[in-house]
Amino acid sequence: DTExxxxxxxxxxxxxxxxxxKCEQHMGHRAMYWYKQKAKxxxxxxxxxxxxxxxxxxxxxxxxxxxxxxxxxxxxxxHALQPEDSALYLCASSQARGFGTDTQYFGPGTRLTVL
Amino acid sequence: AQKITQTQPGMFVQEKEAVTLDCTYDTSDPxxxxxxYKQPSSGEMIFLIYQxxxxxxxxxxxxxxxxxxxxxxxxxxxISASQLGDSAMYFCAMRESLQGAQKLVFGQGTRLTxxx
Numbered sequence: 592d593t594e595x596x597x598x599x600x601x602x603x604x605x606x607x608x609x610x611x612x613k614c615e616q617h618m619g620h621r622a623m624y625w626y627k628q629k630a631k632x633x634x635x636x637x638x639x640x641x642x643x644x645x646x647x648x649x650x651x652x653x654x655x656x657x658x659x660x661x662x663x664x665x666x667x668x669x670h671a672l673q674p675e676d677s678a679l680y681l682c683a684s685s686q687a688r689g690f691g692t693d694t695q696y697f698g699p700g701t702r703l704t705v706l
Numbered sequence: 707a708q709k710i711t712q713t714q715p716g717m718f719v720q721e722k723e724a725v726t727l728d729c730t731y732d733t734s735d736p737x738x739x740x741x742x743y744k745q746p747s748s749g750e751m752i753f754l755i756y757q758x759x760x761x762x763x764x765x766x767x768x769x770x771x772x773x774x775x776x777x778x779x780x781x782x783x784x785i786s787a788s789q790l791g792d793s794a795m796y797f798c799a800m801r802e803s804l805q806g807a808q809k810l811v812f813g814q815g816t817r818l819t820x821x822x
Contacts, residue, residue, distance in 0.1 A: 692756055697743075
């Protein structure tokens, strides 16, 4: 089973709201990722957690706050977002071996609209 | 720095024809991995096929095969007997390994449309 689940599928929020995106995997993977994807562009890496520790932060603004409560769950807390933050947010997971056939498997994404 | 180039923004192919999507890459690392993903309009990134830099044979997965030419730094995806459901965005990506996790460097993508 190579399933990564994400909730919600769609989210509309105002610039003063606080919301959270959730991601879950049960493949025993130890690395989890958040990507942001604008229309007609490739995904851009935001954060990487490896063994529940933040290992990569791609200079993401502090209004995005990641959290990894355990090896199966990954959250992205949103606060005071801007309209330009509207995008598809993708979660992915991998085995964290970093070599060989270590493949990232993606969830279906959350389409975020900031008004 | 690693770089992936996909030079075909869009391709139109008749159903049942074979199609080749181009991907060239640039890296100074002798050990690397190359991936192809499919993204339908629904948004999910679907893993298709993987090629390692030390793999002796071209990777194949069902109707998907990878034409890996290491000296030319190309890793083209070949889809045989295309189907209407193959219409999607296709991304080529290279792995950059960092601290046990990995960073994928994506190309700009190719939008494939299969015509009936």
